[in-house]
Amino acid sequence: MLDANLKTQLKGYLERLTLPVELVASLDDSPKSAELKELLQEIASLSDKVTFAEADEDMRKPSFAIVRPGTDISVRFAGIPMGHEFTSLVLALLQVGGHPSKEAQDTIERVKGLDGDYTFETYFSLSCQNCPDVVQALNLMSVLNPRIRHTAIDGALFQDEVEKRGVMAVPSIFLNSLPFGQGRMSLEQILAKLDTGAGERAAEEIAAKKPYDVLVVGGGPAGAAAAIYAARKGIRTGIAAERFGGQVLDTMGIENFISVSHTEGPKMAAELAAHVKDYEVDVMDLQTATRLIPAATPGGLATVELQNGATLKAKTIVLSPGARWRQMNVPGEAEYRNKGVAYCPHCDGPLFKGKRVAVIGGGNSGVEAAIDLAGLVSHVTLIEFDGQLRADAVLQARLRSLPNATVIV
Template identity: 70%
Template sequence: MLDANLKNQLQAYLGNLRQPIRLIASLDDGASSAELRELLQEIAGLSDKVSYDESGSDSRKPSFVIAREGESTGVRFAAIPMGHEFTSLVLALLWTGGHPPKVEAETLETIAALDGDFHFEVYMSLSCHNCPDVVQALSLMAIRNPRIHTTVIDGALFQAEVEARQVMAVPMVFLNGQVFGSGRMSVEEIVAKLDVNSDEREAAKLNAKDAFDVLVVGGGPAGAAAAVYAARKGIRVGVAAERFGGQVNDTLAIENYISVLETNGPKFAADLEAQVRHYGVDIMNLQRAEKLIPASEPGGLVQVQMSNGATLKARSVILSTGARWRNVNVPGEAEYKNKGVAYCPHCDGPLFKGKRVAVIGGGNSGVEAAIDLAGVVQHVTLIEFADALKADAVLVSKLKSLPNVTIHVNAQTTEITGAGGTVNGLSYKDRVSGEIRHVELEGVFVQIGLVPNTEWLKGTLELSRFGEIVVDAKGHTNVDGVFAAGDCTTVPYKQIVIAAGDGAKASLSAFDYLIRQPVVAAGEAVAA
């Protein structure tokens, strides 16, 4: 199972175990059980602090529990955690063995204090780059609180179970048998949903903060660059973000960021956050902005009201709220989201193995998704509104060479249909003949671009007809002391490298603005 290099690395990691642990397997006579047995025996052979036995009796086979010596409960994997989940396995081994996690002490204390019995089941796929964050968060919670139980389930390994519970997107989390959430979630987000008093406490902490010289709203590449450039000027900088990294977290491969030959979205996002923290920036995660209040007088403080009731103040604000996947906005899309309607082919594609799916969108993202899915599913139908595919010629040529792909151009999606709570088809209008046609299928992947996260700014500053923040060449908005950068603005070509450059530019403009303002009283903000 493990090559020599991986064994050496894992053996080095296992040297950090502080107490013995057990790997308790529940197996049958199947090939997957044999594969899991081989993996667990190899792991146990790498450290005298790891033992292995097959005394488990769980109904899900194959599966195994990572437990402390003398115990029989812990994090359970109903999976052979390789691929993207190998790191989750290693961390679960280390944390169970007493190695401290790199999580804020306050978060760990909150986890330990959660009152209640929580039985989590998280469905994932080994090809899902969004799943490890959720798997690792719920694993950590089970290890730190004995009343929290976590089972990690590979949807591809337990296909019948996935179909019975109508799991059609990963990660999908059930709590005590009911749907808890889907998509990427950090441990802080999960804890906040369980801790009923978290919003009130967080709001009080934010309200107590002094005014910032620069407050960045949004933590994607633009926000991170803005924060770094501002902090290097020696001024007081804060970043308020829903999740640091933003849309980058949902990107599988990044191969066009200059000087970085190849990386992935989650790693890139983590690197962004690490560099921002290096400069002492006050990062406020899990914060959604709801209202911008311009300064009441020239050079005054701009205010940003948050969804938890807090208000942050700053001498200047940089808006870098990014964008999100654009919806088709047809009947059935919202109703069947995560029940056949999906947005990440890499994450959710394996759940549609052997089934029929559609991809809406003929740009690079749509065509790449169709090519990717064609290797997994029975058949792909690509729906494009325009009269030709807009993707790069090499991608279009590759797509057209695949035997299990059908392409419809001049096709306007009109409805996503379903029965029994899941998708069963898609209707589209032939824009040439006007005829309405229906395609029977089990999944729909939406790939039609992005929409800026700027609804909360309507009526406050100038937006384009597409909802983008209107900025000039230096990142100024039409509001004094407010700047903007990245995918939420009118700057063309929504690319990571462009967003980062925009963030740096907006930050330099904000600093130029600050040094031309009167020096404020001590305690209100750090003087420029």
């Protein structure tokens, strides 16, 4: 299953293992089980620290656990983690095998200190760009704290389960069998949701902060740029952001950032964070601003209220809250979000395999989505509120040539 190049790379990574790792597979007679067995045996052949075994220990087949023998530490995948999840597989092998994570030490200590039994299940698709972050965060948490268990499940392979649980968008996270989260989540975000005391501690810390010269609300490219420019003047600068990195985190290929021919969203977001950290900018991530109160008198301090109740004051406030998915504002849209209403054809498309779907919007994004989906689903209807599509002619022609696509304007 692995080509020569991938094998060489993986062999190099596996040299970093300091502890033995066992791959324990639960298989049946299906072709997918045979594929997984081949993959795991190939991985085991690349390092004398990795062994392969079969055991009928999990109801999901094919699945496998990456186990640190003699301990409770293990990470489980149901399905074959190739595609975007191959990195998650490699990281899980390394971390179970004793290779340290690059997460901040205080985050690691907070995960280790979580007092409770948490069984997580994450549904992913192999084409989902947002899934690896969630899978990798939960895998690492389960390596750091054996009371946290995690199974990453390829939704396209376990469709009955996906339908029974009403999963229609990935990543979808369940904790102790109940819905926990949907969409990209960082380890910090997951931790903040579990460690409820952390929110109160953060609110107390924020409430004690002195006023800023410039406070930036929003941590996307615009907010990061504003903060860097302010800090370079030597003035007291802070950033409060719901999700540092912004929309850049939701994409992979970026090819129009002039002077950088190709980069990937998460890489660019990490570079934005590193660039901001080069300056004395007080970054307050995972903080949502709920209200802006202008200064009472000219030259006075304006106030930003946060969702956790804390307030921040500054002489100048820069608002750079970016953009969100556009809504149609039709009945049912909010109630069915991620239960049939989806925003990422690449991520969630595989969950609609064989079904009839509608795509709203006849611009380039909508038409590209409809073309991609037509290869997966039984039928696509593209709906455009205007009298004509606005997508490039070549895309429109491609869409209209497909036998299982209909356009309604």
